Each structure stands twice: as structure tokens, then as C-alpha cells.
Amino acid sequence: MIDLYYWGTPNGQKISIALEEMQLEYQVIPINILQDDQFQADFLQISPNNKIPAIVDQDGPEGQSISVFESGAILQYLGRKTKLFYPQDPIKQTQVEQWLMWQMGGFGPMLGQNHHFNRFAPEKLPYAQERYIQETQRLYGVLNKQLLGQDYVAGEYSIADMAIFPWVLYHEMQSIQLEDYPEVERYVARVKARPAVAKALAISV
Known part of the structure; x- marks a missing residue:
């Protein structure tokens, strides 16, 4: 348990x-x-x-x-x-770990700051808002490019996708329109359809 x-x-x-x-x-x-x-x-x-x-x-x-x-x-x-x-093959495992660390070190923290300054901060700080929206857009662009030609970020569905996917669910809070990132939009639908x-x-x- x-x-x-x-x-x-x-x-x-x-x-x-x-x-x-x-x-x-x-x-x-x-x-x-x-x-x-x-x-x-x-x-x-x-x-x-x-x-x-x-x-x-x-x-x-x-x-x-x-x-x-x-x-x-x-x-x-x-x-x-x-x-x-979480592949046992060292090459495949490294691919998963790279994208897991990408989420942990960038995608999550930057989107979290986006949430804070655009939704929860007690006063509006235009510099901070613009900075984190722009960084969020950049990161979505990275993710969209990585998904070209494949269903999941490291090829096969992995713990990296489990880490990334929940953050994308909050795209509206991040001033992101998913139609601007068509590969990410399809990715969200694909992962969301999994019963688990x-x-x-x-x-x-």
C-alpha cells in the first residue's frame, strides 16, 4: 500500500x-x-x-x-x-529523464510563476506578467516541436508525459491558446483519453 x-x-x-x-x-x-x-x-x-x-x-x-x-x-x-x-534501456531511459528534468526545471516552475503573477499576485506587475507569459510561450513551442512526428515526448508513453501533461491542463490560466500549438493540443487529447x-x-x- x-x-x-x-x-x-x-x-x-x-x-x-x-x-x-x-x-x-x-x-x-x-x-x-x-x-x-x-x-x-x-x-x-x-x-x-x-x-x-x-x-x-x-x-x-x-x-x-x-x-x-x-x-x-x-x-x-x-x-x-x-x-x-521508465525504460530500462540506457538510451531510452536518458530520453525520458531529459524531458522529466525539462518539466521539473523549466516547464513547471515557469508556468507556476505565470499562474502566480497573472492570477494570484496581490498587485499587477506588468514586467513579471509579460516575462512569464513569454517564457511559457517559448516552452510550449519547445514541447510542440518535440511532439512532431511522435505521440509522446520520449517516443513511448512514460513518466515524462505524466509530469508534463497536468501542467498543460491549466493552459487557460497561462494565457495559452492550445490551437496555437497543434501538436500539444493533439497530445492533450491523446493523454486525456487514457482510462487511468x-x-x-x-x-x-
Whole structure:
């Protein structure tokens, strides 16, 4: 059994998608970030950076319980555990890892700043708004180009797609029109049609 410490953000949805795709048994433990649950002492023992998601795998390596924080590390852990959606071939694995790190280091953080300055900041800062919208557009362009001629970012469906896809779902918050990125638009429809993804996105806490 895996305990999933979760809230319905793109980072949380990455892991619920992975758990559903890998058909792992799990239970959702809500961490209401709107009420600062992420700062509770018990949660900080699992996720010292006070961020969701985090997991506790009761059946970890050698049968021992293990906790994992940071969504990219969780996806890699689950991929290694199940040998699913994370190729064993070194070349293919490197392709997946490149796009996973692209999401972790750029796509997620830049889109998150876009969300903040355009939706949640207490005052409008035109410089910040323009900066993050432009960077968001650039990153969507990178993704659109990568998807030319292939269904998924590393060729086959992988943990990299599980990381990227939830962020694209919030494109309207990012001042992005998907029709401007036709390969991404088709990609979203393709991933959204997966039964496990639909089930993961239906989680309500």
C-alpha cells in the first residue's frame, strides 16, 4: 500500500496518474495547501520542503517502508519499482529523464510563476506578467516541436508525459491558446483519453 499525500495541483496529479497507470494500490491523504496543512510537523517528517506531493510506500525496498518527496523523484521511484513507463534501456531511459528534468526545471516552475503573477499576485506587475507569459510561450513551442512526428515526448508513453501533461491542463490560466500549438493540443487529447488518467483526474479532495 502506498500513502499519497495529495492536493489537486499539477504536481499532485502527476503522481495520482502514475499510480493509476501502474495499477498500484494506494490511498489518498489530503494535504490542504489552502489551509497550510503542508506545514504540519507530521507532514514535514515526510516532505521537509513542505510541498506536495509525497508518498510513503509501506512495501518499499527489501520490504521496508520508505518515504519519497519531490514529484520527479517519486515518478522515478515508482518507475523503478514497477519497471513500467521508465525504460530500462540506457538510451531510452536518458530520453525520458531529459524531458522529466525539462518539466521539473523549466516547464513547471515557469508556468507556476505565470499562474502566480497573472492570477494570484496581490498587485499587477506588468514586467513579471509579460516575462512569464513569454517564457511559457517559448516552452510550449519547445514541447510542440518535440511532439512532431511522435505521440509522446520520449517516443513511448512514460513518466515524462505524466509530469508534463497536468501542467498543460491549466493552459487557460497561462494565457495559452492550445490551437496555437497543434501538436500539444493533439497530445492533450491523446493523454486525456487514457482510462487511468481520467480516473486520476477524477480524484476530489
